[in-house]
Amino acid sequence: MLYLIIKAGLSGIIVAAVSEIARRYPGWGGLVASLPLTSLLAMLWLWRDTNDPERVAELSMGAFWFVLPSLPLFLVLPMLIRSGVGFWVSLAIVVMGTLALYALWFWAAPRLGIKL
Numbered sequence: 001m002l003y004l005i006i007k008a009g010l011s012g013i014i015v016a017a018v019s020e021i022a023r024r025y026p027g028w029g030g031l032v033a034s035l036p037l038t039s040l041l042a043m044l045w046l047w048r049d050t051n052d053p054e055r056v057a058e059l060s061m062g063a064f065w066f067v068l069p070s071l072p073l074f075l076v077l078p079m080l081i082r083s084g085v086g087f088w089v090s091l092a093i094v095v096m097g098t099l100a101l102y103a104l105w106f107w108a109a110p111r112l113g114i115k116l
Helices: 001-025 027-032 037-050 053-082 086-110
Strands: none
Touching: 001 027, 001 037, 037 053, 053 086
């Protein structure tokens, strides 16, 4: 149980740090947010839990392939906000759009020979 609390605490600290950095310096916050910290932590925890290099490799490839359908979120959200759409509505639109792209990716990837 302590191990789970440590993992959750460390992950939460990273999210809090990103939001604090972004509050003061939005560009730097974007840089830190774009770092694959969550993925690296997940790989570290998975390696510690399993010592299975193949599972870590599969996690890494899965993270890579799922970055693609999430990228439009980062372009569309600022466009919506800057065009006068409210924050919460903009956020809802991009979340729904991202979920739709994930669903499309789950359908398309195997047809393209990509194992997810």
